[in-house]
Amino acid sequence: MPHRVLVTDKVSEEGLALLKAEPDFEVIVRTELAKDVPGLKAALREADALVVRSGTQVTAEILEGQTRLKAIARAGVGVDNIDVPAATKNGIVVMNTPGGNTVSTAEHTMALMLALSRNVPQADASLKAGRWDRNKLTGRQLEGKTLGIIGMGRVGQAVAQRALGFEMRVLGFDPFLSAERATELGIESIPHLHQLWGQCDYITLHTPLTADTKDLINAETIAQMRPGVRIINCARGGLIDPAALREAIDSGHVAGAAVDVFEPEPPPADHPLVGHPKVVVTPHLGASTEEAQVAVAEEAARLLVDFLARGQVRFAVNMATLNRAELDDLRQYLDLARRLGMLHAQMDRGIIKSATLRYRGEVAGKNTRLITAAFAAGWMETALGGQVNLVNAEAGLKERGITLTEEKSTDPGDFSSMIQAEVETDRKGYVASGTLFGREFLRLVRLGPYRLDAHLDGNLLIFTHNDRPGLIGALGTEFGKRGVNIAQMNVGRETQGGEAIGVVNLDAVPDEEALKAVSDHPDVISVSFIKLPAHGELPSWLQL
Ligand SMILES: NC(=O)c1ccc[n+]([C@@H]2O[C@H](COP(=O)([O-])OP(=O)(O)OC[C@H]3O[C@@H](n4cnc5c(N)ncnc54)[C@H](O)[C@@H]3O)[C@@H](O)[C@H]2O)c1
Ligand SMILES: O=C(O)[C@H](O)COP(=O)(O)O
Numbered sequence: 143m144p145h146r147v148l149v150t151d152k153v154s155e156e157g158l159a160l161l162k163a164e165p166d167f168e169v170i171v172r173t174e175l176a177k178d179v180p181g182l183k184a185a186l187r188e189a190d191a192l193v194v195r196s197g198t199q200v201t202a203e204i205l206e207g208q209t210r211l212k213a214i215a216r217a218g219v220g221v222d223n224i225d226v227p228a229a230t231k232n233g234i235v236v237m238n239t240p241g242g243n244t245v246s247t248a249e250h251t252m253a254l255m256l257a258l259s260r261n262v263p264q265a266d267a268s269l270k271a272g273r274w275d276r277n278k279l280t281g282r283q284l285e286g287k288t289l290g291i292i293g294m295g296r297v298g299q300a301v302a303q304r305a306l307g308f309e310m311r312v313l314g315f316d317p318f319l320s321a322e323r324a325t326e327l328g329i330e331s332i333p334h335l336h337q338l339w340g341q342c343d344y345i346t347l348h349t350p351l352t353a354d355t356k357d358l359i360n361a362e363t364i365a366q367m368r369p370g371v372r373i374i375n376c377a378r379g380g381l382i383d384p385a386a387l388r389e390a391i392d393s394g395h396v397a398g399a400a401v402d403v404f405e406p407e408p409p410p411a412d413h414p415l416v417g418h419p420k421v422v423v424t425p426h427l428g429a430s431t432e433e434a435q436v437a438v439a440e441e442a443a444r445l446l447v448d449f450l451a452r453g454q455v456r457f458a459v460n461m462a463t464l465n466r467a468e469l470d471d472l473r474q475y476l477d478l479a480r481r482l483g484m485l486h487a488q489m490d491r492g493i494i495k496s497a498t499l500r501y502r503g504e505v506a507g508k509n510t511r512l513i514t515a516a517f518a519a520g521w522m523e524t525a526l527g528g529q530v531n532l533v534n535a536e537a538g539l540k541e542r543g544i545t546l547t548e549e550k551s552t553d554p555g556d557f558s559s560m561i562q563a564e565v566e567t568d569r570k571g572y573v574a575s576g577t578l579f580g581r582e583f584l585r586l587v588r589l590g591p592y593r594l595d596a597h598l599d600g601n602l603l604i605f606t607h608n609d610r611p612g613l614i615g616a617l618g619t620e621f622g623k624r625g626v627n628i629a630q631m632n633v634g635r636e637t638q639g640g641e642a643i644g645v646v647n648l649d650a651v652p653d654e655e656a657l658k659a660v661s662d663h664p665d666v667i668s669v670s671f672i673k674l675p676a677h678g679e680l681p682s683w684l685q686l
Contacts, residue, residue, distance in 0.1 A: 144168040145450040148185055150175045151195035153217045154432075157439025164447050173197075179204060186211050191446050193217060194224070195438075196407070196426065202228035213449050215442040218243055218429055219296075220378060221459055222351050230460045233534045237445045237457045241296060242437030243429035248300035250428045251346055251376045252308075254400035257422050258372050259284060264419065284308040290342035292335070292358065293349030293377065294319040301346060302329050313338055316349075339366035344374065351378035361386040370397045376428045379405030388414035391421065402428050461533045468509065469684075475505055475561065476516040476532075476684055478576045478584045481598045481674050482563045483520025485574055485586070488672045489604075492569030496545040497521070500562040503554035510548055517563055518546060519681075531681070557587065582678070589643055592634030596645035599679075600629070602672040603652065608665040609635050609642040617646070620659045626650045641667065 147161055149171045161169045170189070175182040176198040183204050186192060191213040194200060200214060202225045214224055216238040229236045257263060260281035268275045289305045291298045294316035302312045312329040315338050324331035332338045339345075345367070349355045359373060359382040373396060375382055382401070390396040400422040401415055407426055415421045429438065448454040453469055455461060469476075479499070486497075499514050518535035530538060539546055554560075562575040575588035576598055584598040596602070607613055614631070621628055627649040635642035652671065661669040675681075 145190045145446075146170065146188060147191045147193060147446060147450075148172065148175075148189040149193040150182065151193070151197040151217070153193060153195065153442065154435040154439040156436045157193075157217065157441075157443040160440055160443035161446065164451065166451070167447070183208075190450060191215065193442055193446070195429075196220060196223050198223065200224040200229070205229055205232050205234065208232055208234065213237065213446060215239075215445050217435075217438040217442040220350060222378065226460050227537070230534045230537045233531045235449065235455060235461055235533055236459050237442075237449070237455070238459060239438045239441035239445065240457065242441050243431075243434035244296040244300050246431040246434035247297045247376055247428035248304055249431075250402060250424070251297070251301050251348075251374055252304050254374050254376065254402065254422055254424070255284065255289075255305075255344060255346070255372075258374065258398050258400040263422050284310050284344075287311070287343040288313060288341055290315070290332075290338045290345045291329075292316070292338070292345065292347050293355075294324075295348060297376070298346075298348035299327060301348065302327050310344075313341060336366065339363060340368055342368060342371060344372050346374040347377045347381045349377055349381065351380040356380050357383040357386075359383065359387060361389070364390045364396060367396070369395055371395075372397050373399045374401075375399070376402045379403045379407065379409075384414040388418060391418060398422070400424075402426055460537075468512075472508060472512060473680075473684060474578050474582060474584070475508060475513050475559070477680060478578060478598070479513045479517040479561055479563070480520030480523075480681070480684075481584060482561060482574050482576050483517040484523060484674055485598070485602075485672055486563060486565045486572070487521050487523070489572060489574075489670055492567035494544055495566045495568065496547065497566070498547045498549060498564045500564070501548065501550045501560075502562070503552065503557060503559040505559035505561060506550040506552045510550060513561065514546055514548055516684075517561075521565075523681075560587070562588070584677075586645065589634070589645070591636055592643040594632050594634040594643070594645055596632040597630050597647050597677070599647070599674050599677040601648040601651055602674060603644075603646040603648060603657075603660070603669065604672060605644050605646075605660060605669045606667040607642055607644060607663075608667070609637075609639050610665050613663065613665045614644070616663060617644075617660060620656055621648065621652065624653065624656045626652050626656060 144166045146168045150173060152173055158169055161167050175185055186208050189211055193215045195218050205228045211234055213235045219238055219240050221236060221238055224236055226236050261279045265279045288311045290313045291302055292315050294314040305312050306328055313332050314324055314329050315332045315335050319331050321331050364386060387399055398420040402424045403426055409416050416423050445456055448456060499517055501510050515532045515536050518539050519530045519532060522530045522535055522538055557577040560575055560577045562573060564571055564573045572590060577585050577587050579585050586594055586596040586598045628646055629649050630647035632645045633642055657671060660666055
């Protein structure tokens with residue numbers, strides 16, 4: 143089946159051409175679905191990937207129950223139109239294309255700053271209306287003015303460089319702006335936001351919209367600003383409380399504003415800022431240049447090809463970056479961790495509270511975060527079926543209040559690499575450890591207090607028992623009577639004649655009667671039947 147990519151916002155032809163040129167890729171452009179929730183939901187049932195800009199709201203409702211959809215590529219930066227937690231929950235990778243539209247957005251910010259300072263839109267409208275209003279439209283120079291930039295990421299830094307070209311004094315506020323980087327850029331780093339407001343003639347916003355930045359410009363922060371300040375927003379509409387800004391413009395405290403972004407988009411006709419004569423507005427045009435659109439569309443296409451055809455994850459906002467080489471290197475460990483998770487899930491030892499993954503030896507030097515995620519996926523797989531994978535498993539555990547902890551030691555101990563998973567439940571903790579023999583043989587080397595050497599695949603009958611002669615023979619007879627062949631058998635004990643554990647690999651699933659016969663044996667204490675994948679059998683998320 144070809145990889146089907148659905149595109150619901152206008153993206154450049156160059157990006158689409160890259161996708162179409164790939165063998166086994168089918169591209170469907172349906173921009174009318176951007177505003178059609180049921181239509182989009184239905185179309186996604188038949189799609190492997192979705193490409194959007196900011197025009198499509200990808201909500202939890204749309205993502206719920208999407209089993210074919212594997213990836214969403216945002217041709218642009220902001221992913222606030224995508225419910226990323228819902229995508230994570232449904233195992234969908236969300237990727238964006240940072241950088242491709244940075245220069246265009248910085249240039250648009252400068253265009254708005256200049257338009258605001260020199261009354262360009264008002265002058266244009268007035269002359270076109272037959273007037274020659276030279277005296278009314280006197281502006282202000284940028285040179286020598288102080289610009290405050292909030293959010294010194296890609297766009298913020300590009301604006302700073304351009305503002306310095308206009309000989310402005312530039313102040314930057316960003317929790318991740320180091321003093322060294324500020325010096326390199328030739329700007330002043332402001333450690334606390336409250337120190338920035340009163341120093342600026344212009345304030346420009348370049349942060350994402352988060353709980354912290356929502357309504358960053360409000361009545362209280364405006365009151366701390368210098369009278370005559372001008373405000374520019376090319377980031378996200380929600381960063382400004384529009385009613386408070388309008389009031390401040392009407393009162394004369396704020397001289398004017400330039401706004402490219404709104405909440406919602408398009409803004410309602412009675413939006414407090416849109417019709418105001420001292421506000422310059424553009425319809426979210428920051429990234430709308432030919433150059434930026436080609437760059438982000440081509441990058442989005444490359445991200446999807448890398449992911450769907452080559453198993454490489456880049457620029458994902460909801461999972462660690464993973465490439466084919468890393469996946470190849472980790473595959474056996476990921477498989478081992480997943481199987482340990484599946485084993486634990488089927489051991490049924492009370493209400494789960496937490497798990498600790500201990501990595502020893504060579505594996506401790508690998509990307510254990512992914513291996514832990516694979517354990518989590520295996521652990522939840524039995525309960526949730528094929529919905530869990532490396533993307534959503536850890537988040538799924540967190541949602542359920544289950545904590546996952548990692549401990550690492552490069553000291554190899556008994557094996558060159560060992561993964562130990564200890565699960566704590568309301569009743570007791572339980573440990574299972576696994577290792578790799580050679581490149582491909584996965585072994586269970588510890589279960590509870592017992593050391594073992596059992597194969598971690600297929601049908602496992604695990605039974606604790608009193609270490610007495612005759613039991614193993616009796617078991618073999620029970621299974622033999624029912625035509626179930628024993629492929630492997632392994633026994634572990636702490637002391638001779640004490641409590642012991644047996645792990646039997648069976649060629650077929652035993653019926654209830656066979657299991658009952660085993661548990662009824664007077665020397666058997668407990669019995670668990672565990673179903674693991676066959677040797678070498680991988681889930682789709684490990685087959686990339
Ligand atoms: N108008 C447009 O068309 C357009 C185009 C591109 C980007 N954008 C938007 O512009 C914004 C910036 O884009 P970018 O590519 O520079 O992103 P970025 O991730 O490179 O930079 C964002 C910066 O904001 C900082 N930040 C976060 N919270 C902050 C806070 N409370 N105070 C100060 N700084 C904070 C981060 O540390 C980061 O450095 C995003 O919201 C993006 O969606 C809009
Ligand atoms: O976050 C972004 O990349 C910009 O807001 C651009 O959005 P757009 O792709 O809808 O123009």
